Amino acid sequence: MILKTGFINVSLAVGLGCTVFVLGACTKKTPELRSQPNIELIQDMMDQPSLKAQDAEPSDPQKGSSRLPPEGSVPVGYTPYKYAGNAADAAANLKNPFAGNTKAEILELGRRKYEIYCAVCHGYTGAGDGPVAPKMALKPPPVTSDKIRTMNDGGIYHIITDGQGVMSSYAYQMVKDEDRWAIVNYIRSLQKLAAGGSTADKAEIEKAAKSGSY
Numbered sequence: 001m002i003l004k005t006g007f008i009n010v011s012l013a014v015g016l017g018c019t020v021f022v023l024g025a026c027t028k029k030t031p032e033l034r035s036q037p038n039i040e041l042i043q044d045m046m047d048q049p050s051l052k053a054q055d056a057e058p059s060d061p062q063k064g065s066s067r068l069p070p071e072g073s074v075p076v077g078y079t080p081y082k083y084a085g086n087a088a089d090a091a092a093n094l095k096n097p098f099a100g101n102t103k104a105e106i107l108e109l110g111r112r113k114y115e116i117y118c119a120v121c122h123g124y125t126g127a128g129d130g131p132v133a134p135k136m137a138l139k140p141p142p143v144t145s146d147k148i149r150t151m152n153d154g155g156i157y158h159i160i161t162d163g164q165g166v167m168s169s170y171a172y173q174m175v176k177d178e179d180r181w182a183i184v185n186y187i188r189s190l191q192k193l194a195a196g197g198s199t200a201d202k203a204e205i206e207k208a209a210k211s212g213s214y
């Protein structure tokens with residue numbers, strides 16, 4: 001009987017001790033303690049055999065934990081570009097669904113996308129003088145040149161989609177076709193402005209800029 005009571009007392013004491021310890025750990029965190037890692041009572045959740053994203057692969061540290069998708073796999077909703085590497089056929093066959101459309105919504109979409117993805121190199125007015133241009137060995141050409149002015153819409157769409165020389169493709173940044181065609185239309189507006197631009201041309205772009213939320 002005495003032994004039993006003693007046993008109960010000991011376990012109560014241990015139990016109470018733990019509670020005080022745990023509560024203490026919760027409540028008495030000074031700033032120094034907060035900067036230290038948590039105490040892990042049960043470690044299974046923290047230490048797992050699975051690799052974390054960006055980890056090295058232990059069996060081959062040169063390889064990362066992330067794997068490349070199997071060859072030939074494509075993202076959901078992706079349509080392969082059938083004129084890859086074939087600028088001439090693209091220019092001959094692709095038709096701009098917004099050809100000649102200067103509605104504010106289209107120009108504003110084009111302006112937003114152009115200013116996000118292209119202006120950094122080709123410049124906000126298309127003159128090839130974007131903020132990173134001075135640092136580039138091969139300068140980005142102006143998109144207001146005679147070459148691009150006389151290139152048809154399909155040709156410009158092709159450069160956005162497939163890249164050209166050292167300029168890489170922007171197909172992944174702009175999965176939607178309409179974004180790329182809207183840029184083509186916006187480049188046409190920049191070309192009109194670069195060539196002097198009538199008051200109507202300027203008004204068109206200003207109206208588009210005002211209609212945007214960006």
Ligand code: HEC
Pocket residue numbers: 114117118119120121122138139140141142143145147148156159160164165166167170183
């Ligand atoms: C990182 C800088 C950079 C960005 C961003 C960029 N380009 Fe380019 N672009 C270049 C360079 C450099 C060339 C010349 C490539 C070559 O011919 O080797 C070029 C070429 C072009 C040409 C052909 C010009 C010519 O005279 O042959 C067009 C059109 C063009 N880019 C449009 C765009 C559009 C539209 C975007 C946005 C979707 C864009 N670029 C984004 C650097 C860039």
